[in-house]
Amino acid sequence: MSNHGESDSAHPVVQAKTFVWVWIFLIVLTGIEVYMGYIDLEVKVMLTVLVGLSIVKAWLIIAWFMHLKYEKRSVTLFLVPATVFCIGMMLLVFFWDSLRLAQLRPH
Amino acid sequence: MHEVKSQAVSTPWSGGGSPFAMGSKKLGMWLFIVSDTLTFSALLVAYTYARINSPNWPRPFPFNPSILYSTVMTVVLLASSLTMVMAVMAAQRGNRGSTVKWILATMFFGATFVALHMREWFHLISEGLTPTSNHWGSPLFGAVFFGVTGLHMTHVVIGVVYLGIVSIGFGRGKFSPEDVEVSGLYWHFVDLVWMFVFPLVYIMSVTPK
Numbered sequence: 492m493s494n495h496g497e498s499d500s501a502h503p504v505v506q507a508k509t510f511v512w513v514w515i516f517l518i519v520l521t522g523i524e525v526y527m528g529y530i531d532l533e534v535k536v537m538l539t540v541l542v543g544l545s546i547v548k549a550w551l552i553i554a555w556f557m558h559l560k561y562e563k564r565s566v567t568l569f570l571v572p573a574t575v576f577c578i579g580m581m582l583l584v585f586f587w588d589s590l591r592l593a594q595l596r597p598h
Numbered sequence: 599m600h601e602v603k604s605q606a607v608s609t610p611w612s613g614g615g616s617p618f619a620m621g622s623k624k625l626g627m628w629l630f631i632v633s634d635t636l637t638f639s640a641l642l643v644a645y646t647y648a649r650i651n652s653p654n655w656p657r658p659f660p661f662n663p664s665i666l667y668s669t670v671m672t673v674v675l676l677a678s679s680l681t682m683v684m685a686v687m688a689a690q691r692g693n694r695g696s697t698v699k700w701i702l703a704t705m706f707f708g709a710t711f712v713a714l715h716m717r718e719w720f721h722l723i724s725e726g727l728t729p730t731s732n733h734w735g736s737p738l739f740g741a742v743f744f745g746v747t748g749l750h751m752t753h754v755v756i757g758v759v760y761l762g763i764v765s766i767g768f769g770r771g772k773f774s775p776e777d778v779e780v781s782g783l784y785w786h787f788v789d790l791v792w793m794f795v796f797p798l799v800y801i802m803s804v805t806p807k
Contacts, residue, residue, distance in 0.1 A: 521673070531806060549790050585647050
């Protein structure tokens with residue numbers, strides 16, 4: 492078991508170039524999202540692709556910019572599954588219920 | 599005596615162990631970020647719920663200029679994240695002057711984002727958008743739009759003030775590199791939230807051709 496009190500000493504040195512590449516990747520993914528808006532596909536396709544791209548972008552920011560990749564694995568295991576579970580519970584209840592209500596609406 | 603004390607403190611049951619290998623400030627910020635993630639998630643889920651159940655949900659953002667304008671806002675916010683990364687790196691190298699300059703650059707991009715966002719808000723308000731009404735369709739659109747983007751903008755404003763305090767404190771040698779890193783976590787989180795707000799609220803509401 493590690494006994495580091497402060498985090499700074501435990502950080503490996505990450506090159507600035509790495510962060511710039513991550514940033515360029517984020518800009519490219521944003522460009523793809525904007526292009527999706529330009530060609531304006533069906534709502535379900537748009538929602539799936541946009542949320543998918545957003546999750547990739549969120550992961551890039553969390554892993555590199557927020558350094559989670561370089562923290563102990565226990566931090567990720569402590570924070571990420573619980574958050575994903577809570578968001579999943581919200582979607583499990585409300586997303587499907589909203590579809591049910593939409594079907595009940597008189598056409 | 600000292601050795602005995604350090605042994606006692608380092609046993610797992612005495613609180614000496616650090617299973618996450620990070621300081622309490624950083625862990626505290628991570629826990630705050632988790633709770634704030636759920637706040638924004640709840641808002642976005644509420645938006646989805648309202649939108650799916652409203653037959654006349656408005657799509658008031660023409661690709662040019664609205665989506666392109668919000669793309670510029672997104673790039674500005676992403677740029678602020680890169681400058682914040684540089685600030686944290688400079689702080690960990692112990693370069694105080696460079697750290698303050700990068701934080702000031704981050705604050706500049708943050709303030710620019712708020713200015714652009716306010717301009718957009720005023721434009722939409724002049725077109726008749728309020729939290730309870732609009733000319734385009736479901737009145738819930740205004741509540742969702744102002745609710746989600748307003749809470750996000752509040753976070754950005756608080757972030758700019760927070761970074762200002764950190765830059766002064768670090769510049770004077772009162773704050774540690776860890777304090778800069780913790781403020782960086784907050785700032786990146788604000789950027790991260792926008793990565794969901796931008797596609798869901800703006801791109802999904804592009805005016806059909």
